[in-house]
Amino acid sequence: MDKGEKTKRKVIDAAVSLFNVKGYSGTSIRSIADRAGVNVALISYYFGNKQGLLEELMVEFFEGYNKILEEAYQDLKSVSPKTCLFSIVEKILKYQQHNHHLARFVHREVTLDSTLVRELMMTYFMKEKHFMKAIIEAGIDKEEFRNLSCDFISIQIRALLTMPYSQPQYIREVYHLYPHESYFVQQYMKHIKKWLQEFLYTENDGKIKKQLNIALY
Structure with missing residues (x-):
């Protein structure tokens, strides 16, 4: 990283x-x-103004976020939809853990109605929807996922x-858990995997039907 990039990084952080x-x-x-x-002039040089700096932060976050989704989508050619989906879960959680301050700010900012947020909706969010839909549809077609919306x-x-x-403060204050820690990510991934197995994956359908038949007869 050269001197200019280091300066930009310091400003972004x-x-x-x-x-x-402060908001x-x-x-x-x-x-x-x-x-x-x-110097203030350096911020103007690199970002133009505060709005330009905001746009840089948002784009940086969603470029990294969507890259994970796109890579999983590309992997559909060689691995199962189930593997692709859990890869997304693991990598996005770790991405946000590594960038937890930026993630908190961005997630809060996109709840506001602004021109920038609407532009993000039309670009990054629509791409996110496309990649996720393709992976889920592939899972339904291959009967790995239940036929849900x-x-x-x-x-x-x-x-x-x-x-x-x-909402990291809520989780810290109410549950005394810390989303920026590796332990939280590891345990949370296990629970999401369990949720996917129970709710989305078809692997337990035969077992459930058998249990229902036993209960009925």
């Missing part, structure tokens, strides 16, 4: 830290520059993956 504490509107370019230890499955999986990083 400072902005994420302040945005999480986007409550944070000034001057305070970001002071936190990063750089692709849209509702996608919504439920997304909620499971993003909630710990959109």
Whole structure:
């Protein structure tokens, strides 16, 4: 990483830290520059203004997020939909764990109605929907997944993956769990896998039917 990239990284890290504490509107370019230890002019040079810095943060996060989905989608050519789906679960949780401050800010920011958020919806969110739908439909076609609504499955999986990083304070204060720790990610992945097995995968359908038949007769 050259000097310019290091400076940009310092500014981005400072902005994420302040945005999480004071909010986007409550944070000034001057305070970001002071936190990063750089001149205000450097922020203008790299990002234009505070809006440009916000866009950089959002794009950086969703580029990494969607890259995981796209790679899993490409893997459908060689591995099962079930493997692709759990790869998404594992990698997105670890991605957010590694970028937990940025994830918290971005997830909070996309709940607001703004031109930037609408643009993100039309680009990154629509791509996310496309990749998830393709993987789920492939699983249904191969009878690995139950024939359920692709849209509702996608919504439920997304909620499971993003909630710990959109509301980390709630999880810390109420449950005394820490989403930024590896232990949390490992245990949470186990529970999501169990949920997928019980709710989505067809592997237990024969066993369930047998149990129902025994109960009926």
